[in-house]
Amino acid sequence: MRQIVMVMVAVIVFSFPLSIQANDTESLHTWKELNHTSDQILQLVKQEKFEEAKQLLDYFSVMFLEVDFQEEKITMSSLRTVTGSFEHAVEAVTALDMPLDQRIYNVTAFRLAVDALSSEHHPLWLHTEESVMNALSNMKVAMVAGDSQGYQHRFNEFLRHYDMIRPALLIDIEPQHLQKIDSQITYLERMRSEIIDKDKVVPHLEVMETEWTYLYSRGKEDSADPSLWWVMFTIGGMITMSLSYVGYKKYKAEKQKVRGKE
Incomplete structure (x- = not known):
C-alpha cells in the first residue's frame, strides 16, 4: 500500500507542472513580454538612457494595444490606470528639467502597475x-x-x-x-x-x-499560488490516508495476536 501511495504522489507532483506548461498560452507569453519590457524601461531610466527608454515605451504601446482586453477580462478602471501610469512614464523620459529621482518614481509606478495587471501571484x-x-x-x-x-x-x-x-x-x-x-x-x-x-x-x-x-x-x-496549495493538500491527504491505513493494519495485527493468545 505504501508503494502505491508513493507512486500516486509522484504522478501528481510530476504531472501537475506539465499541465501548467500545457496551458501556457500565447496570451501568457505576451504578458511576460510586457512585464519584462516595463522592467527594461525602468533600468534604462536609472542609467539615464532616456532616448532608449522612450523607444521601448513606444514598443510597449504597440504591443499593449494588441492585447484583447475583453478576452483578458481587463476592467476599464485597470486599463485607465495603466494608461495613466504609461503617460507619466513617457513624461519622465521626455521632460527636460525633471529631477532624476522623480523620473525614477514615475517609471517605477508604471512598472508596478504593469506587474499588478500581468502577475497573478x-x-x-x-x-x-x-x-x-x-x-x-x-x-x-x-x-x-x-x-x-x-x-x-x-x-x-x-x-x-x-x-x-x-x-x-x-x-x-x-x-x-x-x-x-x-x-x-x-x-x-x-x-x-x-x-x-x-x-x-x-x-x-x-x-x-x-x-x-x-x-x-x-x-x-491573495497572491499565494493556488496550485501550490492544491499540491500541498493533495499530498497531505495521500500521506494521511497512508498513515491511517498503516495504523489500521497494525491495529488488526495486534487484535489477532490477542485473540491467538486467548
Whole structure:
C-alpha cells in the first residue's frame, strides 16, 4: 500500500507542472513580454538612457494595444490606470528639467502597475512594505518628539511612496479599501494647514499603521499560488490516508495476536 501511495504522489507532483506548461498560452507569453519590457524601461531610466527608454515605451504601446482586453477580462478602471501610469512614464523620459529621482518614481509606478495587471501571484508592490512602514513610523517618531518640520519632511516621503504604488493598488485591491486609505491620508493633508495637534495625529498614524499592515498581509495571502496549495493538500491527504491505513493494519495485527493468545 505504501508503494502505491508513493507512486500516486509522484504522478501528481510530476504531472501537475506539465499541465501548467500545457496551458501556457500565447496570451501568457505576451504578458511576460510586457512585464519584462516595463522592467527594461525602468533600468534604462536609472542609467539615464532616456532616448532608449522612450523607444521601448513606444514598443510597449504597440504591443499593449494588441492585447484583447475583453478576452483578458481587463476592467476599464485597470486599463485607465495603466494608461495613466504609461503617460507619466513617457513624461519622465521626455521632460527636460525633471529631477532624476522623480523620473525614477514615475517609471517605477508604471512598472508596478504593469506587474499588478500581468502577475497573478506575488506582485512587486508587496516589496514596498518596509519603505512604506518605515515612513509611517518615522512620521510618528517625529510627531511624538514635537519635531514639526521633521514630521512634514517624513510625510512628504510617505506621500511619494504612496503615489508610486497607488496605480498598482488601484488594480490589485478592493476599491473600498483604497478609499479608506485615501481618506486617512486626506485627513492628514487637511491638518497641514492648521496647527498640528499631536494628540490627534499620533493615534491617527497608529490606525494607519494597522491598516497598512493589514493591506500587505492581505496582499500576501491573495497572491499565494493556488496550485501550490492544491499540491500541498493533495499530498497531505495521500500521506494521511497512508498513515491511517498503516495504523489500521497494525491495529488488526495486534487484535489477532490477542485473540491467538486467548
